[in-house]
Amino acid sequence: MSGNFHVEARSGKARIGSIKCSNNCEQGFQGRKVLDTPCALVLTRKGSLPNVTNELFPLTSREALVQISLLDFAVFNANDALGGAEVISQYGKGVHGFCSLKGRSTILSVRAAGSQEFLFDVGARKDLIVGELRGQTQRVKVTVDDLLALQQAMSCEFFEHLSVAAPPNASKKQHESSVWRSLGFLDETISRRSSCKGQLLGVVQGGFEAEYRSLSAKKTAERAATGAIGGFMISGFGFGETPDQWETAVAAAVVELPDELPRILTGDGSPERVLRAIELGIDVFDCSYPFDVAEFGIALALESGKVLPGSAPFAQQPFSRCAYDLCGSGQHVNLNDGEHELSRQQIIDKCTCYACIKHTRGYLHHLLRVQEMLAETLICIHNLFNYNSFLKAARESIRAGNFDEFRSNFIRKRRQDAVSQGSSYPQ
Ligand SMILES: [Zn+2]
Numbered sequence: 001m002s003g004n005f006h007v008e009a010r011s012g013k014a015r016i017g018s019i020k021c022s023n024n025c026e027q028g029f030q031g032r033k034v035l036d037t038p039c040a041l042v043l044t045r046k047g048s049l050p051n052v053t054n055e056l057f058p059l060t061s062r063e064a065l066v067q068i069s070l071l072d073f074a075v076f077n078a079n080d081a082l083g084g085a086e087v088i089s090q091y092g093k094g095v096h097g098f099c100s101l102k103g104r105s106t107i108l109s110v111r112a113a114g115s116q117e118f119l120f121d122v123g124a125r126k127d128l129i130v131g132e133l134r135g136q137t138q139r140v141k142v143t144v145d146d147l148l149a150l151q152q153a154m155s156c157e158f159f160e161h162l163s164v165a166a167p168p169n170a171s172k173k174q175h176e177s178s179v180w181r182s183l184g185f186l187d188e189t190i191s192r193r194s195s196c197k198g199q200l201l202g203v204v205q206g207g208f209e210a211e212y213r214s215l216s217a218k219k220t221a222e223r224a225a226t227g228a229i230g231g232f233m234i235s236g237f238g239f240g241e242t243p244d245q246w247e248t249a250v251a252a253a254v255v256e257l258p259d260e261l262p263r264i265l266t267g268d269g270s271p272e273r274v275l276r277a278i279e280l281g282i283d284v285f286d287c288s289y290p291f292d293v294a295e296f297g298i299a300l301a302l303e304s305g306k307v308l309p310g311s312a313p314f315a316q317q318p319f320s321r322c323a324y325d326l327c328g329s330g331q332h333v334n335l336n337d338g339e340h341e342l343s344r345q346q347i348i349d350k351c352t353c354y355a356c357i358k359h360t361r362g363y364l365h366h367l368l369r370v371q372e373m374l375a376e377t378l379i380c381i382h383n384l385f386n387y388n389s390f391l392k393a394a395r396e397s398i399r400a401g402n403f404d405e406f407r408s409n410f411i412r413k414r415r416q417d418a419v420s421q422g423s424s425y426p427q
Contacts, residue, residue, distance in 0.1 A: 006018050007260070012404060016399050035065065038394060041065045042064045043287065044066060047095065063391070064384075068107065070150060089152070109160055155198065158230065159199075161203060164182050166206070183219050186203070201230065202223060207236060208241045213253040214252040217254075225258075232261060232262070234250060262284060263282050263283050265277050265285050269289040271302055275410060278394060279403070298333070301331045301332055301333060301351075335364045340364070344360045351385070359378060
């Protein structure tokens with residue numbers, strides 16, 4: 001991505017950037033061929049957003065990168081080795097044509113969508129990993145050549161190389177092994193990619209330990225100096241790390257990375273954590289949060305800046321614990337709440353998304369009550385729209401040079417709303 005990413009403005013370490021889109025993104029956003037950062041990395045399942053078809057995707061926002069999971073397109077042969085590239089290659093229009101994603105910038109990721117992180121064995125071969133999905137027993141072999149063949153067929157704008165995430169509570173030896181094996185995969189990918197198009201993302205591993213995060217970032221950045229890497233993927237979070245461990249590890253990695261390349265962070269995409277990551281200098285974030293809360297019938301109201309009517313305290317709600325963990329504050333409406341039954345009120349006041357313009361809280365409450373799938377579709381459309389508006393506001397504050405104020409005001413308001421609704425606020 002070298003030369004395709006440009007930092008336009010800063011507020012402290014937080015920065016506004018733009019990523020030039022490739023030829024696959026002729027349409028761009030409102031005719032432009034750039035993507036503004038900080039922005040979201042939207043997860044997909046088999047190439048589509050959760051609950052939202054790609055035809056409806058434009059209703060949410062164009063200001064997002066799209067994660068394509070390698071495992072969703074894997075076809076396994078008799079030896080459990082990875083195939084799948086042949087089908088897409090024969091189709092001939094890459095993942096953009098195959099999945100109706102024209103106009104989108106995509107990242108081919110080795111990770112599974114959402115929280116199903118792909119876990120890797122620590123093996124001996126430098127061109128092969130053996131991994132399994134969290135909670136599943138089937139093991140999958142993936143080689144560097146498998147990855148490159150799939151990338152060649154899919155023509156994603158960016159792709160990450162194979163890497164090894166250290167398990168939680170890893171020993172010093174395991175941390176070192178994960179870092180050096182990941183670098184080995186990076187070197188193998190660089191040396192064997194030849195004509196494989198797309199920008200390679202160097203993956204930074206190292207668990208929750210600052211020492212190993214720093215080592216991984218430093219060594220990966222050395223490869224970037226040759227022009228072989230177009231950006232960085234800081235990976236391996238979401239394994240139960242504490243906020244302090246997360247922050248220390250992310251900061252240790254970012255400080256080693258060159259300024260002129262974009263930094264993508266995987267893991268938790270809650271608003272508080274996203275704002276802290278932006279403050280540390282991250283450009284793109286995992287974005288399962290708007291979809292996760294939608295599964296509980298919760299519509300986000302992140303940018304409203306006011307206490308919303310009709311939001312009962314979490315303690316009175318059927319999904320209180322889960323919803324509370326996901327939302328962390330009062331800036332939302334739980335559409336399961338019975339008081340919305342006859343409401344003709346817009347889902348979220350003043351929101352201009354498709355769902356809010358076309359439908360009422362009462363209708364969404366009805367859809368949820370009868371378990372109609374359309375409920376999650378509409379809530380996802382709204383939530384992603386709202387989340388992107390929140391990121392847009394963050395970008396504007398960086399451009400104006402007052403991001404610190406934006407962040408502290410946001411946190412204060414979230415805390416006030418949570419307290420006013422009888423909830424405590426996570427630290
Ligand atoms: Zn809306």
